[in-house]
Amino acid sequence: MDSPVEIPFKSFIQLKPEENTALYLQIVFEFIKAIQTGFLPEGTKLPGTRILCKVLAVNRNTLIKAFQDLESQGWIETLPNKGTFILSQQKQKNKTDFMAAKEITAETNIGFSFQRSTILENPTEISNLPYQFNDGMPDLRLMQTDVLARLYVSKLKRRKTFKAYEQIQLRSHLNFKTHFSNYLNLTRGIRISTSNLLTTSSHEIALYLVTKVLIAPVDKVVVASPGYYMSNMTLTNTGAQIISIPVNEDGIDTKRLKEICETSVIRVLYLTSSYHYPTTIPLSAKKRMEVLELANQYGFVILEDDYDFDFHYDNNPVLPLAAFDSNQKVVYIGSFGKSLPSGFSYGFVAAPSEFIKELEKHQNILEPGIDVLKEQVLTEWITEGEVHRLSKKNKKIYKERRDQFISILNEKLNGSITFKIPPRGLAIWVEWLDHFNLITFQKECSDKGxxxxxxxxxxxxxxxxxxLGFGHLEKEEMEKAISILKECLEIITH
Structure with missing residues (x-):
């Protein structure tokens, strides 16, 4: 094994002190990633903390705290008078109850070089534990696969010759866009035609296409903090300078936004205005007008991400900024059909027609084909009112689950947490009154299932x-999961 001081830690340990995530947690996550990807194989001896803190330019106490976490999770072990060593992956699996969704091994004899991204990582984790939280996903058990399957099969049986099928592709796609744009106009208060709409296979593809066309490496992009890890990853990958502004009790800090605009040229403000991720705070009416005025005054583009519109629980949903955009400063992206089976949901972009034309050029490379059958099925669902019926049914179910979840939180964790009841979405933002180590808490919960x-x-x-996502949980599952939270909280805080 090479001397530990020869390991190029700076090439794969990427720390960002300017971010809100505590620095010791960044070190923990970066070391785990380096171990999983093979940069730090089993048996590697790490330098002493004094040496390593100089290499990484961090405080020694911060590094020691990170190493304590890594050792408690089973990623490293410290042997008296010998040093600190990387454990094998087999040992790690014995000490943790979850695994990364995709395990990547380092290729040592590859015959060519290629660009490696230190930004784009798959954050998805898979667990076999009986109880699980997520960040707010719908319940797959509620999806009406039988109805969609019948519609899909009926469309397949009606399919004519391939030549005729090819001829109707564009006409069918235009018909779908017509009904879909009308649906968005009706439900979200925006005023668009088919020329203002781009549909994509997913919300993530929609965001990627927009950032590809809209943002250059020299640009400055403002995001809220805390923010959405997936969108921040996509935005950072453009090479732009990311500037964070805090979120207050009524949305982003517009005073801070104006201060930044007065000293810098801002290209884009990325905003989850109606339902901020992750805090679930909606942007107040006053601040919504302020943001639009600032965009008009300073010339930046508002990239409005309405990722969870499908799940609002009142009769007067907060309309997107795009509904009030008279100066064409808003690029509106969102998702449709989250309650539909995988493969039937859509992402979309609503924007000025010239911008949509440019997006289509790039989409033709990423998604050259049109799934005519899927579009015909969804068009039929929209025109027959099935989408509205399903949406109304699901909102009733998820509202009941939200209220049940809140009731159980208040019953079992009263005095330990604070939260606000969100008017939409499938997650609750819970702030813990005690300041404890979340990684230790995660491990304790894992041990309890x-x-x-x-x-x-x-x-x-x-x-x-x-x-804490609640949409995928039934009442009994909520009670058990929150009971485990309570039990583990008492263990680590007493």
Missing amino acids: LFLPKTILYQTKNLTATR
Whole structure:
């Protein structure tokens, strides 16, 4: 094994002190990633903390705290008078109850070089534990696969010759866009035609296409903090300079936004205005007007991400900024059909027609084909009112689950947490009144049969919070999961 001081730690340990995630947690996550990807194989001896803290430019106490976490999770072990060593992956699996969704091994004899991204990582984790939280996903058990299957099969049986099928592709796609744009106009208060609409296979593809066309490496992009890890990853990958602004009790800090605009040229403000991720705070009416005025005054583009519109629980949903955009400063992206089976949901972009034309050029490379059958099925669902019926039914179910979840939180964790009741969405933003180590809490919950993915954990110097999704849980599952939270909280705080 090479001398530990020869290991190029800076090439694969990427720390960002300016971010809200505590620095020791960044070190923990980066070391785990390096071990899983093979940069730090079993048996590797690590340098002493004094040497390594100089290499990584961090405080020694911060590094020691990170190493304590890594050792408690089974990723490293410290032997008296010998040093600190990387454990084997087999040992790690014995000490943890979850695994990464995709395990990547380092290729040592590859015959060519290629660009490696230190930004784009798959944050998804898979667990076999009986109880699990996520960041707010719908319940797959509620999806009406039988109805969709019948419609799909009927469309397949009506399919004519391939030549005729090819000829109707564009006409069918235009018909789908017509009904879909009308649906968006009706439900979200925006005023668009087919020329203002781009449909994509997913919300993530929609965001990627927009950032590809809209943002250059020299640009400055403002995001809220805390923010959505997936969108932040996509935005950072453009090479732009990311500027964070805090979120207050009524949305982003517009005073801070104006201060930034007065000293810098901002290209884009990325905003989850109606239902901020992860805190679930809606942007107040006053601030919504302020944001639009600032965009008009300083010339930046508002990239509005309405990722969870399908799940609002009142009769007067907060309309997107795009509904009030008279100066064409808003690019509106969202998702449709989250309650539909996998493969039937859509992402979309609503924007000025010239911008949509440019997006289509790039989409033709990423998604050159049109799934005519799927579009015809969804068009029929929209025109027959099935989408509205399903949406109304699901909102009733998820509202009941939200209320049940809140009741159980108040019953079992009263005095330990604070939260606000969200008017939409499938998650609750929970702030813990005690300041404790979330990684230790995660491990304790895992030992008791409850999985908390790291993507729902938020910890800074002044914040210990968790985004708890409830949409996928029935009442009995909620009670058990929250009971485990309570039990583990008592263990680590007493």
